[in-house]
Amino acid sequence: MSGRRQYPFHLIEPKWQQHWDEQQTFRAWNPGELLPQGHPFAVRHGFENKTVAANDLPPKYYILDMFPYPSGAGLHVGHPEGYTATDILARYQRSRGRHVLHPMGWDAFGLPAEQYAIKTGQHPRKTTEVNIATFKRQIKSLGFSYDWSREVDTTSPDYFKWTQWIFLKLYNSWFNPETNKAEPIENLKYPADVKTEEQKRSYRDSKRIAFVTEAPVWWCEQLGTVLANEEVVDGKSEVGGFPVVRKPMRQWMLRITAYAERLLSDLNTIDWPESLKEMQRNWIGKSEGAEVHFQVANSESRITVFTTRPDTLFGATYMVLSPEHKLVNQITTPEQKKAVEDYKTFAAGKSDLERTELAKDKTGVFTGAYAINPVNSEKIPVWIADYVLASYGTGAIMAVPAHDDRDFEFATKFNLPVVQVVQPPDSKTDWRGFLDDGKAVNSSNAQISLDGLSTPEAKKKIAAWLEEKSLGKKTINYKLRDWLFSRQRYWGEPFPIIWKRDPSGNLYHEALPESALPVLPPKLDDYKPTPDGQPPLARAQDWVNLPDGSTRETNTMPQWAGSCWYYLRYLDTKNPSAFVSKEAENYWMGSRRGNEADNSTNPPPHVGGYETPGVDLYVGGTEHAVLHLLYARFWHKVLFDLGYVSTREPFFKLVNQGIILGEDGQKMSKSRGNVVNPDDILVEYGADAFRLYEMFMGPLEMSKPWNTKGVEGVYRFLGRVWRLFVDEQSETEFEQAETTADAQRRGELLNILKLNPAIKDVAATPPQLKTLHATIKKVTEDLDSLRFNTAISAMMVFVNEAMTWETKPISVLRDFLILLAPFAPHVAEELWSKLDSTLDPRPSTLAYSAWPKFDAALLIEDTLEIPVQVNGKLRDVIKASANADNATLEAAAKASEKAKPFMEGKTIRKVIIVPKKLINIVVG
């Protein structure tokens, strides 16, 4: 317990939350909307009772949180960390004059709701609604300035209608490699040998961005669904940690690989944490190298390999195919057939977990076949081994054991020859297992010699030679795979797709027309997948079978679908005829030269008076680095290509908040019993203290442990702020009245409280102004660079100082409240209303009060304290006039009584004077 309540937050916070709700204080306006009389935004910008066009509206500021999945457990203290940061910035930017879009919504499709439904028989809609209500109550109790009129819910038909609509766009597009962008499928040109309608259909279907394929996919038995690569971690499902196996199934895929290069290179145009960009780069996994063709001896077959080290071709002493490689059966000799078949069975039986984690030891068998090394015509044996992956490159490698770890290990185990072809720069380094760049050796034939060339030069030369001789060519490979987009689930968006049979009985798919949207899921009593891997939707036969004999697609979309574009729906949430109107998209996402909205002397560094394209700031956890953030960028690029959005990238600037650990420094978890529930903190200390503490803990992006004692610290600070403004006498009266008041009168209790009589409408003294302006400067600069902790510390310094003032000028305190408001909006509003009633006949909110300017002239000191060092060690601090010249400073330093003993008997060799900063006397 913290003892006596520092100030009546329990009355203030609900009062202002209700006020903001009723007044729609934080509503953002789309171009063309009528701005009502009296709305504080309209009042501030002079738009009362006007319909305002995009060009007349102030520059926008779109600040976005990663919307939560509303789980049954409710909010934990980690959620509000990012939300508090964005709320502070949203409020700050409103004060700065920007038109702020700050929305919130629910990413509500997903496995937990469905699994709960399977257990209890409750419809997921029901539990989702309950969970959303809990989340909304908790989020609202923190006083965040969201525009709730723009709330979205990915499971609402009004929303997923448009998710399905975007899917249709993906379905009806293909990626044109010549223009390097998505184009309508109608633009597709057919090759000469594609003639019949059926051939054309099949060709078309093979080119769509959303396409069907029968491919090995990750199947999770326990979850009863397939999963995307990104959802599989260490051979287990990301959700639940269940084992997954590779299984060939017919599935919907999205052609994200077509965008690999753009997803990679456009990272350079956005302001994201370097570590996060690096994760995406690694995930995309671009590597440049060459394809090389090896002729199989005594055969027509050719094996093509991908290598990043074509310069080591002379050192290739054997080849390895993945066990699944197409050529394996063709080239295997009769004597080796049995061994190869056995090995293939052995490899197929291994789960991916075994194939990676447990495969410390290399395995493989000889196929009996030999290939010809194209540079030296040597016959080299062809093996199969599961250390070569079918899914990367060509599924086959040339092995250069001298200069590749894995090949070296394999060669050692199976006694294959090792030939040096790279000389390490340092002659002491063993060439065996040397992987880095060096000089080529032993690499000559009658036509070409690489000997003596550096690795990069050798790469270039051999690649050109291979190309000339049609033995290979330069290639780029990506690790990125196409996105597996279908799930065997109930609680997800149904596909707007039906299946038909052509006259020859072949099954084919067809898109439903836009008019058929939204495609609603059927009612079901049983949400379980069927045991044969059919999705739960297949149980609803009435729904599946259409009158004309066609059938509906029964897969659903993955959870990520809804979150791929929600930031666009916020722009125009209620639009029934488009996913977002052009005008709204242009205003909120487009880049437009802004009028200087900023009324301070220091605009935010990353905008510099210009609006930024896309979302100005996106805050969320790092767990979405390669899932949501890659998928959303991909969809956005497709929408950009098709002309539906105006920017190449959705999120201009992104910041990851760190995780909040438990009080024991461990990750919060139920099993550890170290979970902190925000509701408990709010009851005890109030929302303002909670918000302030979350920001005071340390830098936003750092992970840091929770400490409830620390909440008390900022709570005490708010108590001091309160006592700075409120008359002590009236507080005693208030406390007495509170103990006797009945419920009806409690709302009026706050009126008992009076302003501190020390607050007077007088001019501020120069030291008071200096204190104020130093605080304005610090808070403003810190907010511009997201340093919330030091901004709060600056306000603490201000309050500690202001407490000592006998007379407190009202103008100074008003400015201070505007600084405090983004951080602790409830108490700031309450105190503002007390000040305001004495000055302004129209008290409403300080949410749009102009951010104070700081005056640099007021911060100039006439006397400075200058450190005096002798040989770099601090010996004294002297007072000097700010405009004292170097000679004066030097003389003063030499005269210092404290510094003198350290100079006695020594020669002064040098005096270094940094103006206004420091004097260093070097003696010896």
Place this chain on the structure above:
RNA sequence: GCCCACGUGGCGGAAUUGGCAGACGCGCUAGAUUCAGGUUCUAGUGAGUAACAUCGUACAGGUUCAAGUCCUGUCGUGGGCACCA
């Protein structure tokens, strides 16, 4: 194994450009207020010393008049990737 961050008091952290290390807060110590506890207020609080001196930003070197900050190496912690040829 590879890649990327980060190592500062008893604790969370500050030091924005190489220029007074430890702002602000927690905790702790003493005092005032109080019957008492709590609250609030005042003073102190890196180690060390009677006081100076001296030492001090993971460790070892280096550059510099001056290094938490720059360079080299080592160790440790966290995160990501992991047979990707």
